[in-house]
Amino acid sequence: MDFENLHEILRSLYDEMVPLSADMAAVAKGVAGLGALFYVALKVWQALSRAEPIDVFPLLRPFALGICIMFFPTIVLGTINAVLSPIVKGTHGMLENQVLDLNKLQEQKDRLEREAMLRNPETAYLVSDEEFDKKLEELGWSPSDLGTMAGMYLERQSYKMEQAIKNWFRDLLEILFQAAALVVDTIRTFFLIVLSILGPIAFAISVWDGFQSTLTQWITRYVSVYLWLPVADIFSSMLAKLQSLILEKDIESLSDPNFIPDGSQTVYIIFMIIGIIGYFTIPTVTGWVIQAGGAGNFTRNVTQTAQKAGNIAGAGSGAVAGNIGGQLLKK
Incomplete structure (x- = not known):
């Protein structure tokens, strides 16, 4: 069972x-x-009292x-999933195209790297059995040739072990890397299932006066x-x-x-490590796209504070100007 099948199982689990x-x-x-009864009674009483x-x-x-x-799976979940599913399909199509190109390039690189090593007489016998047998046939049975053979065997085994x-x-x-992606997808599926099952409760609580923000918080968390x-x-x-x-x-x-290729994969290994670490930053990045509070409320609070400071400064400057004008008139 490959990782793609595991992701399919998680999607099937959500649907079930x-x-x-x-x-x-x-x-x-x-x-x-019960919340609607109290809500309507409170609004009517407030209107009658005034x-x-x-x-x-x-x-x-x-x-x-x-x-x-009453129709939560159809009206709420069905609508949200229908709106967001094209985004999932679009990004997954991007990934499939990139992975397909990457596999083709990797095969081409492996073939060219083998050809480059075959062109070099000093490394050809390391990757080709024919070249290795040919080089052995060129040697004799003198003590120096036997030492060269032993060195060739050791070097070939060392090369194979290094590549392995x-x-x-x-x-x-x-x-x-695939496990990190599976961990993120598993946690995502768990959160979506919990939000979906308890979604009607969140909608019911939002009916009560003072808990209206529960509705927007639930929608925001689900979309995020x-x-x-x-x-x-x-x-x-x-x-x-x-x-x-x-x-x-x-x-x-x-x-x-x-x-002459060196056969190292340092750059590939570095980016794989970066990818493993980067996968666990996905919830933070998504929180920048969809958020109920944070930067939006912070910006609004800063704007309101600046307006209040401006009003206080304007009132203060007006009072000072009025006092100066009054003293000039008295003189």
Whole structure:
């Protein structure tokens, strides 16, 4: 079972668990109904106590929320998922195209690297059995030739062991990279399932006066968590494109007949480590795109503070100017 199948299982798990939100609708309808009774009674009492006409439009809010609770999987989750699913499909298509190009470039680089080592007589026998046997046939059975043979065997085994260690470490980093992506997707699925099942309760609580922000907070959290996957796909596409550019540079160097490859994968390993660390920054990046508070409220508070400071400064300067003008008139 590969990692792509595990991601498919997580998506299937979400689809199987979402209908459970309908079971919470029965409890949510009772909470919302009691909240609507108190909400309407409070608004009507406030209007009657001030001898004002009753504004009917705000009183329709609890009933609209009640309809959303009754048909929560269809109206709420269905609408949000239908709006956001094209974003997921678009970013996943970007990732598939980049990975396909990366695989083609990697195969081309491996082929050119092998050809470059075959062109060099000092390294050809390390990668080719035919060249190794040919070089052994050229040697005799003198003590010096036997020492050369032993050195060739040791050097060939050392080269194979070095390549095996590099490939093992590369495979390990690729597994860790895929595991980091799976961890993010698993946490995302868990959050979405919890938000979906308890969504009717959040809508019911928002009916109560003073808890209206619960509705916007729930929508914001759901959209933010839902966008974890598109952000992860964009991040993976960026890494794949960066690796493609590095491979293109290596292929350009290998096209030179005089170029001798060293076989190191340092740059690839560095970017794999960066990718593993970067995957766990996805929730933070998504919070910059969708947020209920934070920068928006901070900017608004700064603006309001600046306006208040300006009003105080204007009032103060006006009072000072009035005092000076009054003293001049007395003189």
